Amino acid sequence: MNDILLNKSELKNNQEIIISGSKSETNRLLLLQALYPNLKIENASNSDDSEVMKNALQSLGKSSEINVYHAGTAMRFLTSFYAIQEGLEVVISGSDRMHERPTKILVDALNQLGTDISYLKEEGYPPIKIIGKKIQGNKVSIDANVSSQYITSLMLIGSSLPNKLEIQLKGTITSIPYIKMTLSVLQSLGIKAEFKKNIIKIPYTKKLSNDTFVVESDWSSASYFYSLMALSKIDTQITLGYFKQDSLQGDAVLAEIYQNFGVQTTFIDNKIIIKKVENSSIKNLNLNLNNAPDIAQTIIVTCLGLGITCNLMGLHTLKIKETDRLQALKNELEKFGADVSISHDSIQLNNSVIFQNDPIKIETYQDHRMAMAFAPLVLKQSLIIKNAPVVSKSYPDFWNDLKAIGLSVNHL
Numbered sequence: 001m002n003d004i005l006l007n008k009s010e011l012k013n014n015q016e017i018i019i020s021g022s023k024s025e026t027n028r029l030l031l032l033q034a035l036y037p038n039l040k041i042e043n044a045s046n047s048d049d050s051e052v053m054k055n056a057l058q059s060l061g062k063s064s065e066i067n068v069y070h071a072g073t074a075m076r077f078l079t080s081f082y083a084i085q086e087g088l089e090v091v092i093s094g095s096d097r098m099h100e101r102p103t104k105i106l107v108d109a110l111n112q113l114g115t116d117i118s119y120l121k122e123e124g125y126p127p128i129k130i131i132g133k134k135i136q137g138n139k140v141s142i143d144a145n146v147s148s149q150y151i152t153s154l155m156l157i158g159s160s161l162p163n164k165l166e167i168q169l170k171g172t173i174t175s176i177p178y179i180k181m182t183l184s185v186l187q188s189l190g191i192k193a194e195f196k197k198n199i200i201k202i203p204y205t206k207k208l209s210n211d212t213f214v215v216e217s218d219w220s221s222a223s224y225f226y227s228l229m230a231l232s233k234i235d236t237q238i239t240l241g242y243f244k245q246d247s248l249q250g251d252a253v254l255a256e257i258y259q260n261f262g263v264q265t266t267f268i269d270n271k272i273i274i275k276k277v278e279n280s281s282i283k284n285l286n287l288n289l290n291n292a293p294d295i296a297q298t299i300i301v302t303c304l305g306l307g308i309t310c311n312l313m314g315l316h317t318l319k320i321k322e323t324d325r326l327q328a329l330k331n332e333l334e335k336f337g338a339d340v341s342i343s344h345d346s347i348q349l350n351n352s353v354i355f356q357n358d359p360i361k362i363e364t365y366q367d368h369r370m371a372m373a374f375a376p377l378v379l380k381q382s383l384i385i386k387n388a389p390v391v392s393k394s395y396p397d398f399w400n401d402l403k404a405i406g407l408s409v410n411h412l
């Protein structure tokens with residue numbers, strides 16, 4: 001009932017899609033809005049993860065347990081926020097998978113600052129119990145190689161602490177563009193945060209000097225249209241709004257990466273036109289995606305569709321996302337006859353495949369990006385996508401938007 005049959009079909013040319021705001025930017029701003037109520041957010045994300053965040057913040061003090069379901073950013077960002085609410089007692093829980101996603105590094109860092117957070121089931125994992133306190137500490141050091149979300153979480157509360165917060169990052173820093181996004185969001189609101197070498201400093205800031213923020217649309221969501229263009233005939237194009245050249249989102253690197261596949265990006269006003277201009281210029285792609293882990297699934301599926309082999313590296317965080325994405329990709333790509341190898345931080349596609357007439361069934365593992373990354377292969381062959389509503393975690397309109405551009409999307 002929740003599955004979707006995508007019949008092999010072709011895109012209508014010259015369509016336009018408006019993608020909702022970035023969920024990463026939105027969830028940062030929602031947290032900041034709870035600290036600075038005058039803040040106005042425009043073009044906010046309509047994702048489930050942002051709804052979860054909004055609801056959790058609205059029920060502050062009214063509910064003794066907050067369920068964040070699958071939303072990693074909500075889980076991590078709310079932990080710090082609740083921890084500094086004096087007098088609050090709350091449990092944060094999530095989906096079964098959320099209870100397998102580690103949170104110890106963040107909790108240890110917060111407890112160094114004097115917070116009171118404990119585990120209700122397994123040490124190091126949600127659900128956690130938070131007793132909100134006024135905290136005195138102003139220096140913390142944190143391992144930076146597991147998830148940048150822990151660091152963003154600390155950064156977001158920094159400006160509301162009475163002492164300047166100084167965060168020292170230890171080890172190799174992962175997903176750096178997301179830390180820089182947080183920094184830029186803070187700075188653009190007038191918080192004089194700085195990030196030099198491995199030290200982040202956030203000064204106490206009573207009032208924002210700029211209190212409106214326009215969220216750019218979500219580049220990770222745009223990746224699925226890049227993939228569709230890469231797999232289309234030459235001269236096919238689509239317009240996507242609202243995007244800008246000086247994006248805060250690391251996934252904007254898509255525009256550069258997809259040039260390898262013959263896809264050209266043109267920025268006009270606040271939109272992009274993406275166009276298939278030539279055949280792919282490469283037979284093999286080697287790419288380190290440490291800075292853009294969320295588009296790894298899109299890229300490897302594009303490679304499969306184009307018959308290009310690839311080696312994607314820098315992906316150790318994929319094992320602790322909505323599912324173990326490296327294993328999930330291997331399982332599903334092999335259904336097409338692909339030869340796929342994985343290590344703890346990389347995935348290789350070693351051959352090209354021949355597409356079939358019968359639909360291939362794609363399992364999605366409670367992971368929105370598994371569903372959306374495979375969908376563009378509809379240009380090559382029919383597919384059945386299991387548990388299709390999973391896309392609402394980041395992109396609730398995904399299936400409707402595919403229909404709108406001419407693809408055959410059928411609810412089973």
Ligand SMILES: O=C(O)C1=C[C@@H](OP(=O)(O)O)[C@@H](O)[C@H](O)C1
Nearest residue numbers: 024073147148149175178294317
């Ligand atoms: O801060 C953010 O908004 C995010 C950071 C990244 O997580 P990691 O830092 O855990 O890789 C990314 O994968 C996630 O989708 C969103």
Ligand SMILES: C=C(OP(=O)(O)O)C(=O)O
Nearest residue numbers: 070071072073294321322
């Ligand atoms: C990893 C993701 O989200 P989160 O970690 O916030 O659950 C994602 O959207 O791909």
